[in-house]
Amino acid sequence: MAQQSELEADIAVVGAGLSGLAAARRLVAYGRSVVVLEARDRVGGRLLNEPIGGGAVVEVGGQWVGPTQDRVLAVIDELGLSTYATYDEGDKLFEMNGRIRRYRGEVPRLNPVVLADIAQAQFRLDRMSRTVPLERPWEARNAEQWDRETFASWMHRNVRTAGGRAFCTLVCEAVWAVHPADLSLLHFLFYNASGGGLDRLISTDAGAQKWRVTDGSQRIAERMAEDLGEQVVLSSPVRRIEQHSTGVAVTSDRHRVRAAHVVVALPPTLTNRIAYDPPLPGIRDQLCQRYAQGTVIKTMAVYPEPFWREDGLSGQVTSATGPVKVCFDNSVPGDGRGVLLGFLEGNQARTLGQLPLAERREQVLDCFTRMFGPRAAKPKTYIERSWAEEEWTRGCYGGFLPPGGWTGHGRAIREPVGRVHWAGTETATVWNGYMDGALTAGERAADEALAAR
Amino acid sequence: MAQQSELEADIAVVGAGLSGLAAARRLVAYGRSVVVLEARDRVGGRLLNEPIGGGAVVEVGGQWVGPTQDRVLAVIDELGLSTYATYDEGDKLFEMNGRIRRYRGEVPRLNPVVLADIAQAQFRLDRMSRTVPLERPWEARNAEQWDRETFASWMHRNVRTAGGRAFCTLVCEAVWAVHPADLSLLHFLFYNASGGGLDRLISTDAGAQKWRVTDGSQRIAERMAEDLGEQVVLSSPVRRIEQHSTGVAVTSDRHRVRAAHVVVALPPTLTNRIAYDPPLPGIRDQLCQRYAQGTVIKTMAVYPEPFWREDGLSGQVTSATGPVKVCFDNSVPGDGRGVLLGFLEGNQARTLGQLPLAERREQVLDCFTRMFGPRAAKPKTYIERSWAEEEWTRGCYGGFLPPGGWTGHGRAIREPVGRVHWAGTETATVWNGYMDGALTAGERAADEALAAR
Numbered sequence: 002m003a004q005q006s007e008l009e010a011d012i013a014v015v016g017a018g019l020s021g022l023a024a025a026r027r028l029v030a031y032g033r034s035v036v037v038l039e040a041r042d043r044v045g046g047r048l049l050n051e052p053i054g055g056g057a058v059v060e061v062g063g064q065w066v067g068p069t070q071d072r073v074l075a076v077i078d079e080l081g082l083s084t085y086a087t088y089d090e091g092d093k094l095f096e097m098n099g100r101i102r103r104y105r106g107e108v109p110r111l112n113p114v115v116l117a118d119i120a121q122a123q124f125r126l127d128r129m130s131r132t133v134p135l136e137r138p139w140e141a142r143n144a145e146q147w148d149r150e151t152f153a154s155w156m157h158r159n160v161r162t163a164g165g166r167a168f169c170t171l172v173c174e175a176v177w178a179v180h181p182a183d184l185s186l187l188h189f190l191f192y193n194a195s196g197g198g199l200d201r202l203i204s205t206d207a208g209a210q211k212w213r214v215t216d217g218s219q220r221i222a223e224r225m226a227e228d229l230g231e232q233v234v235l236s237s238p239v240r241r242i243e244q245h246s247t248g249v250a251v252t253s254d255r256h257r258v259r260a261a262h263v264v265v266a267l268p269p270t271l272t273n274r275i276a277y278d279p280p281l282p283g284i285r286d287q288l289c290q291r292y293a294q295g296t297v298i299k300t301m302a303v304y305p306e307p308f309w310r311e312d313g314l315s316g317q318v319t320s321a322t323g324p325v326k327v328c329f330d331n332s333v334p335g336d337g338r339g340v341l342l343g344f345l346e347g348n349q350a351r352t353l354g355q356l357p358l359a360e361r362r363e364q365v366l367d368c369f370t371r372m373f374g375p376r377a378a379k380p381k382t383y384i385e386r387s388w389a390e391e392e393w394t395r396g397c398y399g400g401f402l403p404p405g406g407w408t409g410h411g412r413a414i415r416e417p418v419g420r421v422h423w424a425g426t427e428t429a430t431v432w433n434g435y436m437d438g439a440l441t442a443g444e445r446a447a448d449e450a451l452a453a454r
Numbered sequence: 455m456a457q458q459s460e461l462e463a464d465i466a467v468v469g470a471g472l473s474g475l476a477a478a479r480r481l482v483a484y485g486r487s488v489v490v491l492e493a494r495d496r497v498g499g500r501l502l503n504e505p506i507g508g509g510a511v512v513e514v515g516g517q518w519v520g521p522t523q524d525r526v527l528a529v530i531d532e533l534g535l536s537t538y539a540t541y542d543e544g545d546k547l548f549e550m551n552g553r554i555r556r557y558r559g560e561v562p563r564l565n566p567v568v569l570a571d572i573a574q575a576q577f578r579l580d581r582m583s584r585t586v587p588l589e590r591p592w593e594a595r596n597a598e599q600w601d602r603e604t605f606a607s608w609m610h611r612n613v614r615t616a617g618g619r620a621f622c623t624l625v626c627e628a629v630w631a632v633h634p635a636d637l638s639l640l641h642f643l644f645y646n647a648s649g650g651g652l653d654r655l656i657s658t659d660a661g662a663q664k665w666r667v668t669d670g671s672q673r674i675a676e677r678m679a680e681d682l683g684e685q686v687v688l689s690s691p692v693r694r695i696e697q698h699s700t701g702v703a704v705t706s707d708r709h710r711v712r713a714a715h716v717v718v719a720l721p722p723t724l725t726n727r728i729a730y731d732p733p734l735p736g737i738r739d740q741l742c743q744r745y746a747q748g749t750v751i752k753t754m755a756v757y758p759e760p761f762w763r764e765d766g767l768s769g770q771v772t773s774a775t776g777p778v779k780v781c782f783d784n785s786v787p788g789d790g791r792g793v794l795l796g797f798l799e800g801n802q803a804r805t806l807g808q809l810p811l812a813e814r815r816e817q818v819l820d821c822f823t824r825m826f827g828p829r830a831a832k833p834k835t836y837i838e839r840s841w842a843e844e845e846w847t848r849g850c851y852g853g854f855l856p857p858g859g860w861t862g863h864g865r866a867i868r869e870p871v872g873r874v875h876w877a878g879t880e881t882a883t884v885w886n887g888y889m890d891g892a893l894t895a896g897e898r899a900a901d902e903a904l905a906a907r
Binding site for chain 1 (some may be wrong): 564604638735743804841843845863
């Protein structure tokens with residue numbers, strides 16, 4: 002192991018994703034010195050731009066922001082960045098039972114019995130969600146009942162039509178990148194409440210997929226890091242956090258940072274991979290043993306032009322068939338080329354993730370071709386990113402709790418452990434799992450550290 | 455960090471619990487050299503003797519063996535150790551709804567409707583369990599259905615009486631140290647099948663609590679370690695495993711071991727805390743993100759004599775009330791003193807684990823006093839061990855999978871990753887979670903490494 006250099010700061014921050022950077026930015030605004038230790042050789046965490054030539058950039062990580070995500074929209078503005086609308090013109094496609102339907106607006110023209118089934122399910126889920134306290138989901142009046150079953154078992158009891166269940170499964174995959182069997186019903190309801198309801202979570206025009214960030218979402222992190230300058234240290238995975246009576250020592254492969262406090266801004270499952278001295282309380286460790294990451298492979302195909310637009314198609318697909326179950330037109334404005342975006346989520350990602358790239362590529366392009374015709378079969382470029390394989394993330398979009406998690410261990414989610422404070426979007430109360438939640442969580446953890454000094 | 459010494463061996467083993475020691479013993483029997491790296495300053499992992507003076511020893515970790523656990527019984531014999539019967543004379547106590555009932559035999563005299571309810575539940579659970587392939591639970595005919603719900607939601611649908619549900623909850627806490635909401639029904643069925651059915655799992659006289667090991671169960675590990683001699687290295691937590699084309703390098707805080715293969719014998723959740731180069735496949739990492747440990751605080755009170763025996767009591771209690779829900783007479787034969795053993799399991803351990811020692815002690819002794827009278831209130835000694843707090847175990851009795859775990863990621867459970875082989879009782883097919891499973895899992899991993907050379 003190389004010689005470690007010693008650094009000092011008022012506060013150390015672990016992780017230069019959006020949450021860690023937001024914590025550092027807040028601390029610097031209050032006159033504190035910080036050192037942000039980042040494992041990767043880049044900032045941004047789950048935000049990652051990928052250049053596709055000609056100055057155009059797509060994102061292989063998180064990319065959308067939407068209405069009511071006030072904090073991220075404000076920060077984008079503060080940083081001098083801008084947004085543009087997700088391409089949302091033309092017809093959408095919905096595939097079920099071997100049939101592809103075109104539709105306009107928010108809802109495909111399905112059998113009215115199925116539509117009524119979906120509507121009652123959504124109404125009930127949203128109504129239950131409104132009773133979940135965002136700060137303490139385990140104190141919901143029905144917390145015990147809701148945390149003892151999965152979203153899947155709720156769905157099988159309360160959604161009667163095959164179409165309704167296919168819709169619920171799609172929602173679960175599209176929002177959490179997990180199978181309905183993976184999620185505690187209580188976690189579903191908490192997260193749904195945190196984002197303001199199902200319409201907000203799943204809608205393009207009125208929801209979380211409404212806007213994109215000019216030049217790519219990773220620019221938000223890069224701009225924040227530029228302002229922080231040398232206070233952000235790359236390629237420094239943190240291995241150890243020691244606490245003593247007056248401060249902490251945070252050891253990475255390259256540096257040892259002495260500080261009064263430390264903000265840990267990682268997905269919960271990764272926080273357990275650091276060695277703590279003294280060790281963390283059991284309640285905290287066991288919470289993070291259960292707070293797993295979703296599974297998603299984000300794929301994109303780049304074509305000479307967005308040919309589907311000529312056919313009056315928006316590029317937006319939801320398919321109950323899969324394996325690509327959600328598609329978007331992810332072309333870059335002004336670039337001229339067409340980009341189709343396809344998500345492999347939950348069990349599709351787990352299964353196809355085992356295949357060689359060429360086979361997975363073929364299955365993805367087969368889906369694109371089924372939807373958009375033979376021109377989709379031969380892209381200029383195929384891009385994919387499997388976030389479960391990423392050592393410093395280990396799954397996207399975010400973390401989720403299985404049954405028993407919130408009621409058994411939830412109270413440890415934000416509870417500081419001495420001089421260690423917890424950030425990361427999984428600790429957010431509003432827009433948990435999104436960029437907006439990452440920012441507010443980082444700022445909340447920074448405020449804790451400031452107040453504790 | 456101190457200077458690291460370099461060691462060489464044919465095979466490196468991580469963890470000197472029963473499984474790692476069994477792997478090493480098998481490898482040595484086949485003429486291979488091994489180095490076993492252990493994080494603690496002792497061997498035995500979840501087996502831990504605690505002297506109570508006068509040469510007597512109790513166990514604050516795993517302690518029982520039983521019929522059909524053929525491998526551990528054979529090893530006890532090979533090592534020159536012996537067993538004796540768990541104290542099982544006199545009446546047992548069962549507490550529900552504020553009433554304590556005395557009974558003999560296996561079943562308390564409950565309302566016949568409750569007994570019938572319990573019997574039908576047990577019959578159905580055992581029948582379902584017999585269809586789960588131990589090598590591949592995810593291939594059970596009904597795997598998808600069983601893995602999409604918790605044991606709690608199954609119970610609430612299929613067990614109609616409050617008494618029946620209290621019994622099922624007790625079983626879940628006593629066998630897994632979790633709440634019924636925590637477990638996938640498929641995991642319940644797999645584990646039940648792995649141990650040979652519910653009667654085997656829960657019975658004292660005919661099951662997994664039948665025998666104790668003379669001088670304490672940790673002696674099994676200590677005897678194995680004695681035979682391995684200097685090949686077992688203590689106080690050496692492994693931080694990193696590198697693989698290259700001809701071997702591995704295993705780095706602990708004190709040593710760096712070069713070997714052809716490595717056997718990792720840790721609970722799944724701890725395997726993810728080692729840094730791997732190259733990183734582990736996503737499917738393996740995500741399996742272990744979900745394979746959490748149960749929560750148990752094992753408590754004991756030592757009295758001048760086993761006074762409950764004079765009252766014709768066996769010391770065995772099951773209580774639906776709690777917080778101590780399961781008790782045993784854990785006195786040491788020939789010692790003269792009386793030892794009451796009480797388990798805090800699942801949510802009781804999670805809640806009481808947050809209290810100061812004195813308050814937890816008081817609640818435990820209140821339970822003992824309710825059962826055995828005022829003499830139980832004033833023990834000579836109170837002993838407890840909270841396994842969630844133990845940095846190198848992080849929960850007992852063992853690991854469990856929530857819904858979606860087996861079907862989403864289960865195929866990675868024993869799949870070697872290059873030169874890395876997985877041991878630990880959580881990888882066992884027979885008596886998963888028990889000492890017997892720890893031994894067979896270690897031997898199976900050793901065989902893999904031998905075959906791969």
